[in-house]
Structures are given as structure tokens and as C-alpha cells.
Amino acid sequence: MHWTGHTILITGGGSGIGAGLAAAMHYAGNQVLIAGRRVQALKAVAHQHPGMAYLPLDQSDPSEVRVFAEEVVRRHPRLNVLVNNAGIVRAEDLCAPDPDVVVEVTSTNLLGPLLLTTHLLPVLRCRPSAAIVNVTSSLAFVPKATLPTYSATKAAMHSYTESLRFQLRHSTVRVVEVPPPRVRLETDALGDEHGIAVSTFVEEVMSSLTAHPEADEIVVPTARRLRFAERRGVYTQQFNAVNPVDPKGRP
Template identity: 70%
Template structure:
């Protein structure tokens, strides 16, 4: 893929990483469709960047996902890239669990993208060149204990992505994983622990273009967690990630 002149659907595209990727890919010469729970946020993105389209989607609702998939293909028949980015993060105390939080996080972060992928796969198969991009998290590889369900869903998405890539290995559909580090969405400068959303999006698109066969896009700030187990220092990194929480501080 050349990552230009594609028709790209990005879930969770009304803010944060989704908006950053949408803008970067739009500027690269693609037709981008952003989807998400908040129509007003999507419309604001489309107003700021003429040419970006938007459609509302609550991917925690299985019925809505099916209807949305039919609508997006009807409106954008050249759709050839799906970016599963939408997700929610909730802190939890597992000694006083909240089943509603578990249900909301799992349905949004895991069931939603799996169902959307399943519903869109027939349309993607019809395109001569297509891709499915799953935005997971570096916390899929070194979890943060205060975000147990969030981290579990991201680890599950990593596993699903591996299986999807293997099963589609003989098709024309590329399957790519992006595990972001901490991404600052408020304009904060980059530091050793994270990166600003605009810099993150630019780096991701640059790597997609320069490494067209890459199966995973890992920016520098994500490498500490993503490859902790491979380097053999998982326990040290896990302790670092969870140190402040064990001290009772933010």
C-alpha cells in the first residue's frame, strides 16, 4: 500500500489519537472517514479539515455496529482501510468491582472492534489493496494494575491481531498493529514517558509509508513497554509502571 488515495475509516476519530491519525492521513492525500460516539466532536473535526467525512458510531452496541458497517460501505464503496482505534479507559478497584465498568470497557474496546472487523471484512476483500489497523496499547505488554480491564482488552486485541494476520496471510489484506505509548492530547511536550498526539500521528504515518511491509508500528516512546519481555527486564519495567500506584500517589 502507498497510504495515499485510500479510503480510510478511523473509529474514535473525534479526538485524541484517532483525530491525530485522521488529520495526518488526510494530509497524506487519503479520503478519511471518522466515526465515534460524539457527533459534535466528529463534526468539529470535519469542519476544521474539509474533506474529512464523519459518521456516528457507538461500537459498544452490537446492533449499531452491524447497521453502521452497512451504512459506511453504502456511503463509501471504495473503503479499503479500517483503523480500529476507538476505546475507553477506566480505573478500577478490583476489591470493589463495578460490573458496569467491565461491561462498558469490554464491549467498547474488544467486542466492538471484533464485530466491526467481521462486518467489514467482505467489503475489504473486494478491494484490490486493503488493510486492517488495530490500535492496541503498550499497556497490552506491561499492564498498569489500576487499569485491569482496559489492559486486558488491549492484550486480547494484540492476540486477535496476530490470529487475524495469520488467517488473512494469503489475502490482499494487510493486518497492522499499533501499540501507542502514553500519548498526550493536551499539547504537552514529548518526554521520556510519552509523546504528543501530533508527533505520534506523524511518526506512525511516516513509518507506514516508509515501511510498507511492516506488521507493527512502534514509536520510540512505546519500545520500553512493548519489548520489555523480549529484553528480559519485564519485572523491572512492570515495577516502574506501577510504582506510584503502590505508593498511593497518582
């Protein structure tokens, strides 16, 4: 699939990776629609890139996802690419668990994109060329223990993506997974200043999509350490590196 001339919906497009991908795909010659919960952030991104459209979406609400999908198809009948990027990160102490965090993270990171995909699949399958891009995380393959629900939702999205690709293998819909490494965001719940910049990540993703238009997965160089840890037989070492323990035995 050549990444130009499409109508693309990107969730979580008001900041971070979503905003970066939206800008890159917009200037690659696509009609881009961004969605997210923060309307002012969406407006700001769309204003920076004339011709880009936006619609509000809280994908943690199943009824809102259904109505949103109907509105997208009505306003953008040529939609043929869905980028499931929206997600939230919440640190958790499972010695003092908070059920509300589990519900919030799971509904936003897993249930939301699954429902949005389900609502839009009938439309995408009618297109002569279409794609679903699921932005997961390298933590789907080596979890960060302080982000247990987040890591679990990303692992589940990886599994769903594999199943989705298999079931659509004879259709016109390509299914692509993009598992980011640590990426520096404006407000980083990971508390990690060592990740790569959004601009660098987006540039590497777009370069790979262009060079390998039929790829099922786009793994940028800094994501390979965790993505392929088990395959390379270094899972335990990488798990310990992601989850260092202090001398008192606390994470």
C-alpha cells in the first residue's frame, strides 16, 4: 500500500505520536481526520495544517464510539485508513490497587479501539484499498511492572492485531502494527527522559512505510530491543532492565 491519496482517521491526534503522524500523513498527500477527547488540542493541530479535519471522541465510552463511527462515515465517505493510536498511561501500585484506573485504561486502550475497528470494518472492507494501523507499544512484549494495565492492554492489542490480520488476509484491508519504543511526550507519565523524540519516531515510521509498503509491522530501531527480546533469548535480561529493583527489593 502506497501511503498517499487516502482518507485517514487518526485517534489521539491532538498531541504526541498521533499529532506527529497526522502532520506527516497530511503532507504526504492524504486527507487526514484527527480525533480525541481534547477539542482545543485537536483544533490547534488542525489549524497548523490547513485542510486537516477533526472530530471529538472519547473512546472509553462505547456508545460514543458507535455514534462517532457513523458520523465519520457520513462526513468522510471515502475513509479507507484507520490508525488506532489513542491511549492513556497510568502508573499503578498493585499493593494498593485502584479499580478505577483499571477500568479507565482498559476502556480507553483496548475496548475503545476494538469497538471503533468493529464499527468501521464493514466500510473499510468495501474499499478497493484500505488499512488498519494499530499503534501498540514495545511494552506489549516486555512489560513495565509499574504500568501493569497499560502493558496488558498493549499486549492484548498485539494479539488482536495478529488475529485481525489473519482473518482479513483475503480482503483488501492491510493490517499493520506499530509498536513504539519509549517516546518523549510533553507530559510523560513514564517519567522517562531517555526516549526518542516524537519527530524522530514519526520520521522513522513514515520512512519504513514508504520503503516497505507491504510490511505487516513497523519496528523502528530503538523498539527492536524489547520487541524481539523473547525471540533472541534475552527476555529475562530485558525485563530486568525495564524493571530495575533497588537494594531494598522495591521496584
